[in-house]
Amino acid sequence: MTEPAPPFRRYVALGDSQTEGMGDGDDASGLRGFADRLAERLAEGVPGFAYANLAIRGRVAGQVREEQLAPALALRPDLATVVAGVNDLLRPRFDADEVGGHLEAMFAALTAAGARVATVTFPDPAGMTPLGRVLTPRALALNDRIREAARRHGVALVDVAGHAVITDRRLWSPDRLHASPLGHDRIAAALAHALELQGSDDGWTRPLPPEATPPPVGPHAFATELRWLGSFLGPWLVRRLRGRSSGEGRTAKRPHLLPLRATAELE
Known part of the structure; x- marks a missing residue:
């Protein structure tokens, strides 16, 4: 039987909007997200546990490396999560x-500094929306x-x-880019399992109970896709064409590194 991992005391999370917690709370009340839940x-x-x-949001992998790696190393974490790349997938130009x-550069630097590092792969976009098929080769690569x-x-x-289960719509917010509160909880559980934390298991892989209201089909499904295009994908594309990012002017x-009871920084 595998022994549980020793306790971590200094956890630093690096990434984009998913790690920031979008889809789990809001900017007014505060974002939670999988990293907070894992912490x-x-x-x-x-x-003495502390978390940073x-x-x-909006950062591509290169920006996460450029802006967040050095500050993360300066915090001397014994655990770090690195989750980035979705924003790269969605850009016109993409190089896997x-x-x-x-x-890999972030993995190498953090592990060389003595941190345990954890990360995730990404679901096939085609499981989120039929339009996602065009991104499937990118995600697989x-x-x-x-x-x-x-x-x-x-x-x-x-x-x-x-x-x-990873593409169950209940695990995703309406924009289909960010996890829902339930989805963030599953990601946290999955990371705990990968890290072999005491009390963790593979429950994150199990399907949810059947939905009380099945997903729409036929014309109703088509109408749902059109609403999603107008409400989420369209504005996102316009912002990108204008060279703007949802993270402009934002800070972490x-x-x-703070104890969890120090919640002011989470607001």
Whole structure:
């Protein structure tokens, strides 16, 4: 039987909007997200535990590396999560080797500094929307690079391939880009399992109970796709064409290692 991992005391999260917690709360009441949820698990029964979250929405992998890696290393974490690459997938120009290279550089630097590192692969976009099929080759290529880099550097990996639950619409917010509160909870549980935390298991892979209201089909499904295009994808594309990012002018919500009870930085 595998022994549980020793307790972590200094957790730093690097990434984009998913790590920041979008889809789980809002800017008015505060964002939670999988990193906060994982930190709560890690803090149980661990005196002196501290957590920092350097993630900023809209960042591509290269920006995460450029802006967040050095501050993360300066915090001397014994655990770091690195989750980035979705924004790269959605850009007109995409190079899986380039994006994977940025992620691997972060894995290498953090592990060399003594941190345990954890990351995730990404679901097939076609499972989120029929329009996502055009992005499937990109996602598959990036996932291959993430797996290779994780293996080379001993990174704990949550590999979502083969787990149909990951595209259950209840795990995603209406924009289909960010996890819902339930989805963020599943990501946190998956990372806990990959890190072999005490009390964790593979429950994150299990399907949800049947929906009370099945997903729309036929003309209703088509109407749903049109609403999504108008409400979410369209505005996102317009912002990108204008060279703007949702993270412009934003800073990390929790840039310093703090005990969880110090909630001011989470607002």
